[in-house]
Amino acid sequence: MGIRLTPDLRARVAEAAIAAGASDSAWLRQVALEALGVESPVDSASGRRVRVAPEDQAALAACVRDLGEATLAIQSSRSGEAVEALDRMRRVIIPIVLGFERRPS
Template identity: 50%
Template sequence: MRPLPSVLGVKLSADLRARIAAAARDEGVSDSAWLRQCALDRLGVESAVDAASGPRPRIPPAELEALSGVVREIGALHGPASLGKADEVLEGLDRVRAVLIPLCVGLARSA
């Protein structure tokens, strides 16, 4: 059984639809998740099923780019590691840590 088996079809004007899409995009969630959360908030209802299926954390583009960079850096460290160049590997790991630690601390705060 699906967690949210019910669908509500709602007709909207183009303007309202666009505003909902923009608000959802600004919060980094889908239109459905945004509307579901609005309904929960407005009704003062707590629903673990609806909340869990709702807003999902999104990684901002700048952070995603930084993470992609450190993944490439880790891959590039394989060569120096296989050649026994410990100093070069440690310098690379320091660069990786300098990006990952602040991002991970930030993610922990937003959870």
């Protein structure tokens, strides 16, 4: 379906979508479902994206580095270093994931 929007309306849709953490298409699809009072798992499947805070992104990037360190440590038979790296990752990842579960959808 092709929908023609004025530049102003397109900008407003984009702004609303960003505020909701969704793409323009996902936001419009959700608005249509709500306006029509329809529940459709297929149509809402892409839904709103999970927003990852910048500080969580940085923490997860550090976990990727730790994963590399752990891999190298295991390959070099330095199990103590591998365990330390895995523990650092666990202490970061678990609170972030639990935070996702607690955030309202």
